[in-house]
Amino acid sequence: MPSQRNNGKLVLELAASLIRIPSLTPIHTELQPAAAESLDCLERFMVADGARSTRLTFEGGHARWNYPVDNLYVEWDAATPGSQHLCFMGHTDVVSPGDSKTWTADPFGGSVRNGFILGRGATDMKGAVAAFAVAAGSYAERCRARGAPCHVSMIITTDEEWAAVNGTRRVLEWMRDNGKSPSAFVVGEPSSQEIFGSAIKIGRRGSLCGTLNAQGVQGHAAYQALFENPNRALSLGLAILNAHAWTDAEPGMPATNFETIATQSGDFGATAIVPGEASALWNIRFTHHQTPDGLAAMLQRLLDAPPDWARRHPDISLLKRLELTANIDTASLPYYSPPNRLSRLAKSVLVTHCKREPELDARGGTTDGRFVHDYFPEAEIIELGLPENGGLTLSTHPEAFGRRGGMHQVDESCAIPDLQALTLCYRDLLLAYLGQVE
Numbered sequence: 001m002p003s004q005r006n007n008g009k010l011v012l013e014l015a016a017s018l019i020r021i022p023s024l025t026p027i028h029t030e031l032q033p034a035a036a037e038s039l040d041c042l043e044r045f046m047v048a049d050g051a052r053s054t055r056l057t058f059e060g061g062h063a064r065w066n067y068p069v070d071n072l073y074v075e076w077d078a079a080t081p082g083s084q085h086l087c088f089m090g091h092t093d094v095v096s097p098g099d100s101k102t103w104t105a106d107p108f109g110g111s112v113r114n115g116f117i118l119g120r121g122a123t124d125m126k127g128a129v130a131a132f133a134v135a136a137g138s139y140a141e142r143c144r145a146r147g148a149p150c151h152v153s154m155i156i157t158t159d160e161e162w163a164a165v166n167g168t169r170r171v172l173e174w175m176r177d178n179g180k181s182p183s184a185f186v187v188g189e190p191s192s193q194e195i196f197g198s199a200i201k202i203g204r205r206g207s208l209c210g211t212l213n214a215q216g217v218q219g220h221a222a223y224q225a226l227f228e229n230p231n232r233a234l235s236l237g238l239a240i241l242n243a244h245a246w247t248d249a250e251p252g253m254p255a256t257n258f259e260t261i262a263t264q265s266g267d268f269g270a271t272a273i274v275p276g277e278a279s280a281l282w283n284i285r286f287t288h289h290q291t292p293d294g295l296a297a298m299l300q301r302l303l304d305a306p307p308d309w310a311r312r313h314p315d316i317s318l319l320k321r322l323e324l325t326a327n328i329d330t331a332s333l334p335y336y337s338p339p340n341r342l343s344r345l346a347k348s349v350l351v352t353h354c355k356r357e358p359e360l361d362a363r364g365g366t367t368d369g370r371f372v373h374d375y376f377p378e379a380e381i382i383e384l385g386l387p388e389n390g391g392l393t394l395s396t397h398p399e400a401f402g403r404r405g406g407m408h409q410v411d412e413s414c415a416i417p418d419l420q421a422l423t424l425c426y427r428d429l430l431l432a433y434l435g436q437v438e
């Protein structure tokens with residue numbers, strides 16, 4: 001008997017139910033009930049669909065970000081190690097809506113307008129979580145009807161948007177220690193920019209921050225003998241670091257880049273005073289060919305043994321006034337998953353449903369996908385979710401392009417056709433990757 005299940009309707013209802021729960025990342029105790037409620041909602045839906053669930057609360061592990069985090073692990077049939085097992089990764093915590101008066105709809109209303117579902121998390125990433133839950137349930141129903149095993153699991157954390165200390169990483173560790181070994185992971189983070197299905201992520205670069213500080217001697221700007229200007233040392237130091245050519249790009253993964261984020265020195269209201277110190281905040285986005293320690297050592301080497309052009313600079317002797325620090329303990333590591341069977345199948349599913357060939361790339365910010373290879377080094381990882389800009393594919397509010405409607409923006413929203421297409425793509429990817437269940 002053909003299934004009576006309406007996945008298009010189910011995904012819309014589940015996404016709206018999740019959006020209506022104000023599950024901000026639970027960094028404070030009073031935020032924990034809503035985070036737990038978002039997992040309750042999802043768990044109820046999936047258990048009713050035949051899944052088995054385990055709630056996992058972890059805490060500690062960091063001097064500052066040690067707050068307890070509620071996580072959910074769901075699976076249908078346990079897979080034996082070595083068999084094909086696909087695990088979905090996502091989060092139901094959201095960033096703050098900011099000033100809700102600037103929204104044109106309730107940020108936690110889950111309302112529908114002009115073919116979009118609106119609310120904080122619609123794109124990042126309650127929409128994709130709902131899409132996967134519905135797709136997995138649909139695949140499981142097909143497996144049950146044919147007496148076939150359903151080797152699908154799901155990790156949902158409530159701490160992706162903040163420290164990520166007690167979320168996905170701890171669940172992956174628990175999975176490894178409990179004999180669960182997925183052969184592939186699908187991360188549901190937004191993966192294309194504007195058009196659904198135009199890109200699949202196969203990695204993300206890492207991120208390392210630090211400071212560069214210069215000590216000088218404060219003094220009257222007219223008396224060179226009585227001051228030492230730290231801005232000279234800082235400018236030359238930053239010029240040296242900026243000038244370094246990085247050549248570690250991969251197909252789809254841009255080369256490492258060093259950027260100055262902020263500089264601070266002097267007083268704009270006091271023209272005659274040379275300041276006594278100057279400092280800069282820097283950020284490096286780096287490929288999987290680099291490590292945080294290696295990068296910190298390399299930056300220091302560039303300053304200790306500058307290139308020829310800098311050696312001829314009149315301020316070269318001031319470089320010894322610089323002090324470089326790197327925040328190694330807060331660095332996010334990169335990952336890169338060489339394209340294999342999963343990405344090949346995902347591509348062909350997207351070609352079928354979106355009529356376009358998706359690009360495989362590793363651009364964009366860091367995600368929980370970076371933790372997988374620490375526990376499952378052999379697993380293939382892709383990231384496939386909704387468009388970052390909120391699915392402006394419908395062009396119903398083009399004047400808002402880039403300013404409203406996208407992830408972490410005011411009026412975050414996702415196009416309902418995109419949400420339904422994503423559900424279909426997840427379902428077909430399960431069928432293609434795990435077998436057609438004839």
Ligand SMILES: [Zn+2]
Pocket residue numbers: 091124125160189190
């Ligand atoms: Zn996200």
